[in-house]
Amino acid sequence: xxVVINKEAGTSRNGEQSAVLHRHLNHQFLPxxxxxxxxxxxxxxxxxxxxxxxxxxxxxxxxxxxVVDAVTKQLRSAPYCATIFFTTRVAEExxxxxxxxxxxxxxxxxxxxxxxxxxxxxxxxxRQFFLEKSSPEPQRTRFIARQQSYHGTTLGALAIGGHAxxxxxxxxxxxxxxxxxxxxxxxxxxxxSETDEEYVxxxxxxxxxxxxxxxxxxxxxxxAEPVVGAALxxxxxxxxxxxxxxxxxxxxxxxLILDEVMCxxxxxxxxxxxxxxxxxxxxxxxxxxxxxGYQPVSGVLASHRVVxxxxxxxxxxxxxxxxxxxxxxxxxxxxxxxxxxxxNLLENVKDMGLLLxxxxxxxxxxxxxxxxxxxxxxxxxxxxxxxxxxxxxxxxAAHVSMEICERGLSEAYSxxxxxxxxxxxxxxxxxxxxxxxxxxxxxEEIEMVVTTLARMINDYFEVGTMAVGLT
Ligand code: PMP
Numbered sequence: 079x080x081v082v083i084n085k086e087a088g089t090s091r092n093g094e095q096s097a098v099l100h101r102h103l104n105h106q107f108l109p110x111x112x113x114x115x116x117x118x119x120x121x122x123x124x125x126x127x128x129x130x131x132x133x134x135x136x137x138x139x140x141x142x143x144x145v146v147d148a149v150t151k152q153l154r155s156a157p158y159c160a161t162i163f164f165t166t167r168v169a170e171e172x173x174x175x176x177x178x179x180x181x182x183x184x185x186x187x188x189x190x191x192x193x194x195x196x197x198x199x200x201x202x203x204x205r206q207f208f209l210e211k212s213s214p215e216p217q218r219t220r221f222i223a224r225q226q227s228y229h230g231t232t233l234g235a236l237a238i239g240g241h242a243x244x245x246x247x248x249x250x251x252x253x254x255x256x257x258x259x260x261x262x263x264x265x266x267x268x269x270x271s272e273t274d275e276e277y278v279x280x281x282x283x284x285x286x287x288x289x290x291x292x293x294x295x296x297x298x299x300x301x302a303e304p305v306v307g308a309a310l311x312x313x314x315x316x317x318x319x320x321x322x323x324x325x326x327x328x329x330x331x332x333x334l335i336l337d338e339v340m341c342x343x344x345x346x347x348x349x350x351x352x353x354x355x356x357x358x359x360x361x362x363x364x365x366x367x368x369x370x371g372y373q374p375v376s377g378v379l380a381s382h383r384v385v386x387x388x389x390x391x392x393x394x395x396x397x398x399x400x401x402x403x404x405x406x407x408x409x410x411x412x413x414x415x416x417x418x419x420x421x422n423l424l425e426n427v428k429d430m431g432l433l434l435x436x437x438x439x440x441x442x443x444x445x446x447x448x449x450x451x452x453x454x455x456x457x458x459x460x461x462x463x464x465x466x467x468x469x470x471x472x473x474x475a476a477h478v479s480m481e482i483c484e485r486g487l488s489e490a491y492s493x494x495x496x497x498x499x500x501x502x503x504x505x506x507x508x509x510x511x512x513x514x515x516x517x518x519x520x521x522e523e524i525e526m527v528v529t530t531l532a533r534m535i536n537d538y539f540e541v542g543t544m545a546v547g548l549t
Contacts, residue, residue: 108487113140116516116523118494126487129527130496133308134340134457134514135371138417145372145413152409161403168408175415176379179349183358185385188378188395189403193339193365194230196376200361201234202397204299204333207384210391218332220292222285223301224261226506228309229337238301241309243474243500259288261306262315265450265461266469266506274316282322294330299361304351307340311459311498311510313452320355333384339365339376344418344517347428347455354454360384370414375407423517430519431455437528438513447539449508456517459498459510471508474500479509486534493530
């Protein structure tokens with residue numbers, strides 16, 4: 079097997095440098111002109127199927143007139159709300175919808191603009207909970223999260239995350255009182271001799287040991303994604319894992335924070351991914367499919383336990399953003415969620431998810447560089463390996479999943495899927511590709527996505543020489 083990795087760094091696609099500081103300074107950006115239905119259209123007339131909604135953002139596809147109308151109406155009526163004195167009908171209705179969707183577990187919703195902001199708020203809310211509960215525990219300042227996790231890009235959220243590459247430039251991070259235990263990552267970390275129960279028990283022991291090592295009464299919260307998105311590529315946990323984790327948090331009086339920024343709001347087939355785990359978190363974050371990309375909107379859901387402590391304490395959440403509870407974001411999110419509910423789209427997520435998983439397995443599982451195919455609902459990851467037997471990863475400098483996804487945008491395929499994994503700690507840095515189409519996706523579209531993706535992967539690995547240490 080030989081692979082050529084052909085990087086033409088330094089130019090944009092029309093030969094001009096971008097004036098905008100995007101993530102990659104020397105990237106070849108495609109000029110996005112418009113998006114309609116499940117397609118993206120470039121300024122050069124290219125039509126690309128949106129097979130992942132970027133980082134799993136799109137749940138309704140693009141150009142939904144109901145959402146556009148709701149946003150426009152809100153812009154015309156009350157485009158901004160200073161939440162120190164005011165609230166809006168849309169914010170109240172969205173909050174009520176979110177609280178009601180949790181089967182009585184959550185008491186209030188805090189609405190912000192990005193997943194990172196939601197995670198920052200979640201962490202501060204957890205800290206404030208222990209300061210204000212009836213018998214305060216101010217010493218609970220520590221967090222336990224998981225290796226190779228991603229919870230956002232701002233300094234607090236980055237410190238909670240255990241992603242080696244994303245952290246290394248900014249060490250020492252704030253806060254520094256975070257430790258990381260193993261993720262629940264069966265493909266790489268469950269031993270062949272180990273049953274699911276034994277694997278869960280081993281992870282539970284590791285977490286319990288970490289509580290003991292840190293001092294159980296100093297731990298504020300354990301933080302995890304129910305289905306790990308960008309950091310690993312759609313890895314669900316083994317059944318029973320979150321029940322075991324929640325039992326340990328309860329035993330030591332710590333909170334459970336679940337980050338559903340990527341896997342939440344229907345992406346895995348239930349509105350909240352934790353519904354499938356049989357546990358409810360104390361604090362939950364939501365993001366991408368809350369507003370489906372129509373507005374930058376995210377949120378934190380706080381349980382009765384947390385809210386009661388604050389209302390019985392200072393009755394102030396010592397946190398705030400100028401644009402929190404933004405009415406236009408709330409209007410978009412409310413309409414997106416109404417459409418998901420009224421059009422029964424979670425049924426389609428389940429049905430099309432089953433088809434997607436079946437076809438991915440049929441078409442890709444025998445490929446010599448496809449190590450694992452896993453996911454839930456319409457949230458699937460294909461992990462690529464240099465050696466299927468040993469599960470050896472590609473050198474991270476080769477950016478294999480990024481290369482494949484980038485080539486997917488070319489005229490030969492015209493499919494947008496998303497790179498994940500990579501850049502992680504030893505043994506955890508596998509390359510993965512995320513397929514996460516909108517909840518409205520059709521059978522024909524799923525078939526086309528899988529056929530095209532199989533072609534992208536086949537072509538990539540048949541091209542040339544595997545070059546390591548690339549430019
Ligand atoms: N948490 C998770 C699980 C995420 O996937 C992301 C974004 N990929 C974030 C937090 C941060 O969200 P944002 O990029 O909107 O700040």
